[in-house]
Amino acid sequence: MIKTPTKLKISPKVDPTQEFIEIAYDFSNPLDLVREGISNAFDAGADEIEISFTVEKDCGESILKTIIKDNGHGMDLDGLQSFFDLGNSTRREDDEAIGEKGHGTKVYLNSSNIQVVTIHDGKKFTAIMDAPLRKLHNHETPDVEVTEEGTTERNGTTIIITGYNNNRRDKFTHSQLKDYILWFTKMGSCELLFKENKHENAILTLKGVDKKEAERIHFGHIFPNDSKKxxxxxxxxxxxxxxxxxxxxxxxxxxxxxxxxxxxxxxxxxxxxxxxxxxxxxxxxxxxxxxxxxxxxxxxxxxxxxxxxxxxxxxxxxxxxxxxxxxxxxxxxxxxxxxxxxxxxxxxxxxxxxxxxxxxxxxxxxxxxxx
Ligand SMILES: Nc1ncnc2c1ncn2[C@@H]1O[C@H](COP(=O)(O)OP(=O)(O)OP(=O)(O)O)[C@@H](O)[C@H]1O
Ligand SMILES: [Mg+2]
The missing domain is CATH 3.30.230 (Ribosomal Protein S5; domain 2)
Structure with missing residues (x-):
């Protein structure tokens, strides 16, 4: 005898730790971190960005420390939440913004520590995610410790990433970074040729692992001038x-x-x-x-x-x-x-x-x- 069909329901779930890892590793070029950081800084309205890569010694070990700092509008607590969430973009409805997916900052998870200090309208938040990659590999969602305080400092965000890319740093020499920035990030945009002048005065201060002094880089991709006839x-x-x-x-x-x-x-x-x-x-x-x-x-x-x-x-x-x-x-x-x-x-x-x-x-x- 044929039984009457029973109705069942499946609610699809996601495995957060696995998805965080997938997205973090999907950025296959380690320099993508620079592109994502710069895009987010511009989306926050910044016109001054600082990026530095430094190797520090810790108990005889060489640790790569990356700092991305901007003078954009900073983040409130919801902004910080979306910073650490996957697929939670606060830019999705904004046609002017580069961000749309809520994936970019996940490139930072490929590290041993992420610290975000962000100032937004008199409030300063310090957020720390410790050992993101190790915890994700242990199927543990890494929590973020946040402290809040009042401040009179100007708005902006500083992101400090320790041990990015397993401390492999061959790609973070000054000349490679500068080339990448002027070709493949918003800082090297070709928009000035189309009379899109709003970022014209943006300045990025860059220091690669092999340099002591930083260099100021001006906005815009370099195109040579016309030659003689x-x-x-x-x-x-x-x-x-x-x-x-x-x-x-x-x-x-x-x-x-x-x-x-x-x-x-x-x-x-x-x-x-x-x-x-x-x-x-x-x-x-x-x-x-x-x-x-x-x-x-x-x-x-x-x-x-x-x-x-x-x-x-x-x-x-x-x-x-x-x-x-x-x-x-x-x-x-x-x-x-x-x-x-x-x-x-x-x-x-x-x-x-x-x-x-x-x-x-x-x-x-x-x-x-x-x-
Ligand atoms: N430097 C920053 N200043 C202010 N807010 C930031 C900054 N960086 C990230 N955010 C916040 O974190 C959120 C997540 O950033 P993420 O780069 O992952 O996604 P997105 O920029 O929205 O989209 P996309 O994946 O396309 O880059 C952003 O939507 C923004 O709200
Ligand atoms: Mg982004």
Missing amino acids: VEFLFEEFLAEAPKHYCKRIVKSGNLDNYPEIHYDAIFVVEGVKVKYGYNPMIRHSGYSAPSGAYTIQERYGLWVCKDFIPIQRKNEWITQKGSEYTRFHAFFNCQDFRLTANRSSVDNTPSEIMEDIRKAVVNIYEEIIQG
């Missing part, structure tokens, strides 16, 4: 002339089939000598480049961007043969790109929109090639 370059450099050529093409527009979607693009056609002139991280013969240096093929070409921050290269959109793309230093920004959880790819973008974006890129490219 081609005929003058030929007179001066003969057959070498193309290596000295540089021309910027700045274009904004809307997609053909999604006319509400806007894009901003800059394509710089850049000869190799021009690149060597402003980018000390390019490896080439006769030059001893700092550690972490790269080749033109590894770095240049077309980058698609969100929040004016490069996310992913799409050289196949502009390359017909070989490494033709290396002539370009091109950024294409669209706020309708959908990013993966760790912000390393735009491939979550609906395919119809992606195809329209690709067409817009190809149009710009062909216009340049014809010119």
